[in-house]
Amino acid sequence: MxxxxxxxxxxxxxxxxxxxxxxxxxxxxxxxxxxxxxxxxxxxxxxxxxxxxxxxxxxxGHCHPDVVKAGAQQMELLNTNSRFLHDNLVLYAQRLQATLPDKLSVCYFVNSGSEANDLALRLAWQYTGNKDIITLDNAYHGHVSSLIDISPYKFHQSSDAEQNQYVHVAPSPDVYRGKYRGEHLDPATAYADEVKDMVQRVHKKGGKIAAFIAESLQSCGGQVIPPQGYFQQVAQHVREAGGIFIADEVQVGFGRVGTHFWAFQLQGEDFVPDIVTMGKPIGNGHPMSCVVTTKEVAEAFMSSGMEYFNTFGGNPVSCAIGMAVLDVIVKEDxxxxxxxxxxxxxxxxxxxxxxxxxxxxxxxxxxxxxxxxxxxxxxxxxxxxxxxxxxxxxxxxxxxxxxxxxxxxxxxxxxxxxxxxxxxxxxxxxxxxxxxxxxxxxxxxxxxxxxxxxxxxxxxxxxxxxxxxxxxxxxxxxxxxxxxxxxxxxxxxxxxxxxxxxxxxxxxxxx
Amino acid sequence: MxxxxxxxxxxxxxxxxxxxxxxxxxxxxxxxxxxxxxxxxxxxxxxxxxxxxxxxxxxxGHCHPDVVKAGAQQMELLNTNSRFLHDNLVLYAQRLQATLPDKLSVCYFVNSGSEANDLALRLAWQYTGNKDIITLDNAYHGHVSSLIDISPYKFHQSSDAEQNQYVHVAPSPDVYRGKYRGEHLDPATAYADEVKDMVQRVHKKGGKIAAFIAESLQSCGGQVIPPQGYFQQVAQHVREAGGIFIADEVQVGFGRVGTHFWAFQLQGEDFVPDIVTMGKPIGNGHPMSCVVTTKEVAEAFMSSGMEYFNTFGGNPVSCAIGMAVLDVIVKEDxxxxxxxxxxxxxxxxxxxxxxxxxxxxxxxxxxxxxxxxxxxxxxxxxxxxxxxxxxxxxxxxxxxxxxxxxxxxxxxxxxxxxxxxxxxxxxxxxxxxxxxxxxxxxxxxxxxxxxxxxxxxxxxxxxxxxxxxxxxxxxxxxxxxxxxxxxxxxxxxxxxxxxxxxxxxxxxxxx
Structure with a gap:
């Protein structure tokens, strides 16, 4: 030491x-x-x-020996970018995919939850051709400038922050302190209807919804557990308006919720987001993260003609570490x-x-x-x-x-x-x-x-x-x-x- | 293996x-x-x-044993965020500072060149209170949405990309193929005057310059070496307009140019940027990067009331790796x-x-x-x-x-x-x-x-x-x-x- x-x-x-x-x-x-x-x-x-x-x-667990060993061994062998073929990259993508619904099959490996959420916005903008984003009150999605815009938790900190005109803040589905509480007969529908109304207001002003983004469970927002069925209804309203649903699992993914591997799965098997973003726990501290989406969204992104390259994203060391984390989750239940x-x-x-x-x-x-x-x-x-x-x-x-x-x-x-x-x-x-x-x-x-x-x-x-x-x-x-x-x-x-x-x-x- | x-x-x-x-x-x-x-x-x-x-x-060098060892040893010991005191963080910041002019004394550790350049823009916007950015033609500064906006190399790829109204593209100071060539008597002044004129045009339209950003040597732009004295004159014009100078060293820093440790130093000792961003080589492949700026810019950023937290940035493993890279550069000359x-x-x-x-x-x-x-x-x-x-x-x-x-x-x-x-x-x-x-x-x-x-x-x-x-x-x-x-x-x-x-x-x- x-x-x-x-x-x-x-x-x-x-x-x-x-x-x-x-x-x-x-x-x-x-x-x-x-x-x-x-x-x-x-x-x-x-x-x-x-x-x-x-x-x-x-x-x-801090400094888990299996994760440390996987990282050290791969660092010794090769650490380079994803322009070269490497088995770690595809194997890890395959393993991550296996934890998700089938239609979420295409991965982009990046370096942080912030890079993941920013890329999710870019995917949504390109796929839908729309610009407006609906986010939740008290949400935090990252520190790069595009994400400060969709993070009321952050932009409320600054007295002179201007709210981006394309960003719309829906009430947090907090059944303890929020607008609709435990005694409400159907808070899921009530909160989802708020999003529906917001979509209509955006349309009236000439806007067009690109995406709704939410953490599957709000973390900085106060450990908020959305009522079951809320995401399904929101997804329906947003998709009807031409937008997509981004589930931010940066804080809460990888088995933390116990009953499921991903927190969005708490909403029921009938709910599948269009994009899932991952981060923090993915590499047990190693700087890495991932965006997973559907083939349709990925193909639309490619059709823009603009390539996506991330210098460190998906390097063999990060992938080796990511796989070791998955292994330990299973091995130690x-x-x-x-x-x-x-x-x-x-x-x-x-x-x-x-x-x-x-x-x-x-x-x-x-x-x-x-x-x-x-x-x-x-x-x-x-x-x-x-x-x-x-x-x-x-x-x-x-x-x-x-x-x-x-x-x-x-x-x-x-x-x-x-x-x-x-x-x-x-x-x-x-x-x-x-x-x-x-x-x-x-x-x-x-x-x-x-x-x-x-x-x-x-x-x-x-x-x-x-x-x-x-x-x-x-x-x-x-x-x-x-x-x-x-x-x-x-x-x-x-x-x-x-x-x-x-x-x-x-x-x-x-x- | x-x-x-x-x-x-x-x-x-x-x-x-x-x-x-x-x-x-x-x-x-x-x-x-x-x-x-x-x-x-x-x-x-x-x-x-x-x-x-x-x-x-x-x-x-790929998989340099000293770098691998430093990373592996620290991974075994501790890898956590910068909310806890750690000597690696401050020691590494001190060592990086020692390579730079004295006034560039405050570091922010992040995970990629993109995160670094995005933070540089946030610092510039906050410090100056202005919004407009001048970038160079063919520039590439990163893949997050704010940086696509200032990267003509990228946004020209997409047929439907709208140019951000706050972004202004000055000619690349390319003396081989650019507007002013080798035979020009004073291409440095001619290219800098282009920036000066641009500042005036922005002012006429009611804009205000937050920053000029350029790679110290353009890389994707075609290995362009700006004529000596160009940065000094640009900095003067931009500072007179209330803006600051961001030198992007993501591709070219850490001794690559041979005569100096940083490529901006090729312009002469009388030139000091307000912000320097680092990336790619900094960790020999490990995902890490850094923004260094002056005390004045850092204090203005703090005064916004908005905190900056980066989950992985400045963790003890990244810092150990960063220091090992600096050590090898010296040890192996x-x-x-x-x-x-x-x-x-x-x-x-x-x-x-x-x-x-x-x-x-x-x-x-x-x-x-x-x-x-x-x-x-x-x-x-x-x-x-x-x-x-x-x-x-x-x-x-x-x-x-x-x-x-x-x-x-x-x-x-x-x-x-x-x-x-x-x-x-x-x-x-x-x-x-x-x-x-x-x-x-x-x-x-x-x-x-x-x-x-x-x-x-x-x-x-x-x-x-x-x-x-x-x-x-x-x-x-x-x-x-x-x-x-x-x-x-x-x-x-x-x-x-x-x-x-x-x-x-x-x-x-x-x-």
């Missing part, structure tokens, strides 16, 4: 000097220096172990594990809901689970600062969890797929402890007392070397960092965090 | 079935299956060795080798120019060299089919070379940096032989005879599994492929290849 090269302070100083300040760090007042990782554990420079509940990129441990975790969290008034909702599939904190179960007042407090308190106890969603009050579980029931016990026990303390401090004794607020938990949020960050401040009292800001009691409005502020993305870092 | 998994025919069939047909393959009528590579050599499934004159991505072997190669090619009427121009710096073939040295009639013939004939002799430029008549040399004088001797000797035969067949005996054309070399261009490809057809007579098309004599216009057709990009594959 290579030793630490710099003391932590020096690492921080160099980072301030040479890394773009828009690139945030987690726990900025006292960031973590990780030097090693294995399975569901990460280790800091002192050898302290952290339980990782958030890194869905390290899908089959990680999809089955996601189902079993995910159910176990969800059951534990449901018990927390019974116990803690701060817990508003538990939702998830497999090892993709959200716990939404609210200060009032009727008004659904987001318990944003409390969610941040949980995150900070868990970090002190060497557990990595994050919070996200438009109000950053949804605790997100999306651990490496080797996560165990013991890990689930540990993290839920710690959450139980923190929530108990928080509720005591807030004077929350029962559901009726939820709107009572406690001034002591409201503190001015500090800024740090990387710009403003938002957290309750309580954690600072326990931190050892010299950068701990002065803490003073503040008026209640100090705790009101702007929606879609920077810290959304801070947490996104763990996606 | 892993054995071949499929017979070549099966690999081709699977590729047709599962890989997007827009993803072209080199020598599509008889593609090469490469299974291994080392240094400047690649090996096919039969163990046949090819001399690689084109893969600038394998910068320090590859920049010095590029200078020495580049000069040797250029001298050999100059002798070819004296000998062969088909050779119109030799230009280059270090191991980035172009040989432009023309049928008439006065009219500069592009010898496109002849250039393709050279490529095909060299391939039959196990040498990989490509042709590019708007007329695809420029033979491009950009080999791994460990290329030797013996390699240069070999490839030039083969080119000599092919040119001699071609000139005999064309009846070219002297410069005066250059416009004489020989019908026998004009053949209908075949299509293949991946759509139309352009080559002279002569090579087919010698090929063993069963896909050899029927050859018939055709009228002269059959040889007239469309500018910016698909095969540009076919060759781009080797960039």
């Amino acid at each position: 290579s030793a630490e090269r710099f003391e932590k302070k020096k690492t921080i100083d160099l980072r301030k000097k040479h890394i773009g300040p828009s690139c945030k760090i987690f726990f900025s007042h006292d960031p973590i220096k990780i030097v090693q990782a294995k399975g569901q554990y990460m280790y800091d420079e002192k050898g302290q172990r952290y339980l990782d509940c958030i890194n869905n990129v390290a899908h089959v 990680l999809q089955g594990n996601a189902l079993r441990v995910g159910r176990y975790l969800t059951n534990l969290l449901e018990k927390q809901k019974e116990k803690h008034p701060l817990v508003g909702d538990i939702r998830g599939r497999g090892l993709f689970v959200g716990l939404e904190l609210v200060k009032d179960r009727l008004k659904l007042t987001p318990a944003t600062a409390e969610a941040q407090e949980v995150i900070y308190r868990l970090k002190e106890q060497y557990i990595l969890l994050s919070a996200d969603g438009p109000h950053r009050n949804v605790l997100k579980f999306k651990p490496p797929m080797c996560f165990t029931t013991e890990d689930a016990d540990l993290v839920v026990d710690k959450i139980d402890h923190v929530l108990t303390e928080l509720e005591e401090a807030l004077g929350l004794k029962s559901h009726n007392a939820l709107s009572v607020e406690n001034e002591s938990s409201k503190r001015k949020l500090p800024t740090d070397e990387n710009g403003p960050q938002y957290h309750s401040g309580l954690a600072h009292n326990r931190g050892s960092s010299q950068e701990v800001p002065q803490q003073t009691n503040q008026t209640p409005q100090d705790i009101t965090l702007p929606t879609n502020s920077q810290s959304c993305d801070m947490i996104l870092s763990f996606t | 892993s054995a071949e998994r499929f017979e070549k025919k099966k690999t081709i069939d699977l590729r047709k079935k599962h890989i997007g047909p827009s993803c072209k393959i080199f020598f599509s009528h008889d593609p090469i299956k490469i299974v291994q590579a080392k240094g400047q050599y690649m090996y096919d499934e039969k163990g046949q060795r090819y001399l690689d004159c084109i893969n600038n991505v394998a910068h320090v 590859l920049q010095g080798n590029a200078l020495r072997v580049g000069r040797y190669l250029t001298n050999l090619l100059e002798k070819q120019k004296e000998k062969h009427p088909l050779v119109g121009d030799i230009r280059g710096r270090g191991l980035f060299v172009g040989l432009e073939l023309v049928k008439d040295r006065l009219k500069l009639t592009p010898a496109t089919a002849e250039a393709q013939e050279v490529i095909y004939r060299l391939k039959e002799q196990y040498i990989l070379l490509s042709a590019d430029g708007p007329h695809r008549n420029v033979l491009k040399f950009k080999p791994p940096m460990c290329f030797t004088t013996e390699d240069a001797d070999l490839v030039v000797d083969k080119i000599d032989h092919v040119l001699t035969e071609l000139e005999e067949a064309l009846g070219l005996k002297s410069h005066n005879a250059l416009s004489v054309e020989n019908e026998s070399s004009k053949r209908k261009l075949p299509t293949d599994e991946n759509g139309p490809q352009y080559h002279s057809g002569l090579a087919h007579n010698r090929g063993s492929s069963q896909e050899v098309p029927q050859q018939t004599n055709q009228t002269p216009q059959d040889i007239t290849l469309p500018t910016n057709s698909q095969s540009c990009d076919m060759i781009l594959s080797f960039t």
Whole structure:
């Protein structure tokens, strides 16, 4: 193992000097220096172990030996572009195809979820000849400029962002906090009808729909599980308008949902997207991703006369790594594990809901689970600062969890797929402890007392070397960092965090 | 070494079935299956060795053991995102910075040249508050949608591409074939004045310049070397208009030009871009890239409130690999080798120019060299089919070379940096032989005879599994492929290849 090269302070100083300040760090007042990782554990420079509940990129476990070996062996042999024939490329495409409905048969290998979603838009524009895109509120689809345009999660962060005239934002199909909720008789149809109405409005203005794009389960949007049947209806409306359906599986694919390999399959066997984009977990951390589509879309793209070439995409090393990831998922039954441990975790969290008034909702599939904190179960007042407090308190106890969603009050579980029931016990026990303390401090004794607020938990949020960050401040009292800001009691409005502020993305870092 | 998994025919069939047909393959009528590579050599499934004159991505040599080792060791230890502190990230940023002028001090690590150039545009838009971009004719800057917009090389390929209203195309500063040529007294000023005039026209229409972007040496554009002083003057005009200068070093950086580490430095010490983008050679094939800019631009980007997070960018494995590449460049004096072997190669090619009427121009710096073939040295009639013939004939002799430029008549040399004088001797000797035969067949005996054309070399261009490809057809007579098309004599216009057709990009594959 290579030793630490710099003391932590020096690492921080160099980072301030040479890394773009828009690139945030987690726990900025006292960031973590990780030097090693294995399975569901990460280790800091002192050898302290952290339980990782958030890194869905390290899908089959950090530094899985089979994946490392596959990558190292192929790197030694050949790493070149896809202009040459190579068996890894076609074999891997064949293996990916085998996990998908038959009609999704043509692959484009690229380097990141962002490159995949951008290519999906290009395919849609070319295939349909149309320009307008429907996206969901709170959606995040990537960081290149075309994707900022279709990511309300991002463009709401910038005060001067102009919304692209071809982009239309439909309501997020969130049955907990959205426009149509659990008590609605048919939220799937109600949300799909919103898209139908939007298509009509676009047509009235002279627009033409190229595509509807959505994550199969919204991740940054707050671990949102669309009601079953929603995608089928949306697809029908969009296809009738000449558009296609893009399912973004960058966060949630590769068996994470437990019952199925792809999250869009949760909607039922009668639903097949026109394009599926993949990313993060595909290479267990290796920079790679893929777009899969139908023969018809692929042929239309070719007919434009414009070729597609991606320097690194589909190189033999990436493909070897991608195949090793698929092998490990099967060999270690990680999809089955996601189902079993995910159910176990969800059951534990449901018990927390019974116990803690701060817990508003538990939702998830497999090892993709959200716990939404609210200060009032009727008004659904987001318990944003409390969610941040949980995150900070868990970090002190060497557990990595994050919070996200438009109000950053949804605790997100999306651990490496080797996560165990013991890990689930540990993290839920710690959450139980923190929530108990928080509720005591807030004077929350029962559901009726939820709107009572406690001034002591409201503190001015500090800024740090990387710009403003938002957290309750309580954690600072326990931190050892010299950068701990002065803490003073503040008026209640100090705790009101702007929606879609920077810290959304801070947490996104763990996606 | 892993054995071949499929017979070549099966690999081709699977590729047709599962890989997007827009993803072209080199020598599509008889593609090469490469299974291994080392240094400047690649090996096919039969163990046949090819001399690689084109893969600038394998910068320090294919599968360099130091790079492989650095990657494998770090993969075993940790591969995670940049939200955690890691010494590799800051150390690598520091080392990259040390190769650049002081004011270029802030790095953003991303996954591809395309991601880098897209981020450069975002930085420019945010820093300047302006929208208009000036790009060069024949430029290629990447494959994501924002970059197709600024890449005439790409958007000219599509008959129905609309030019983005914010994008303005200035003449390529090509002193051989461009608007102002070698005989011009001051082509640098003349080309820069074109940009100045363009800025004024944009202003008259109410636009505002965000950036001028150019490769430091145009690669796909035809190995174009801008006259010295051009960038300084362009930068002055663009900065006076409130814009910034983006130098795209994706193809040409990391010591390739021999005298300097970065190609923009060829313009003189008084020139410093506001943003430099890097890519291809940076990780010797590993998917990674970088944007470096000034503190001022970085701070303006942060002030938008929108964070930048890139899942894979700057991970410890990529940084370890990036550092190993820098180490090998120094340890093996590859920049010095590029200078020495580049000069040797250029001298050999100059002798070819004296000998062969088909050779119109030799230009280059270090191991980035172009040989432009023309049928008439006065009219500069592009010898496109002849250039393709050279490529095909060299391939039959196990040498990989490509042709590019708007007329695809420029033979491009950009080999791994460990290329030797013996390699240069070999490839030039083969080119000599092919040119001699071609000139005999064309009846070219002297410069005066250059416009004489020989019908026998004009053949209908075949299509293949991946759509139309352009080559002279002569090579087919010698090929063993069963896909050899029927050859018939055709009228002269059959040889007239469309500018910016698909095969540009076919060759781009080797960039």
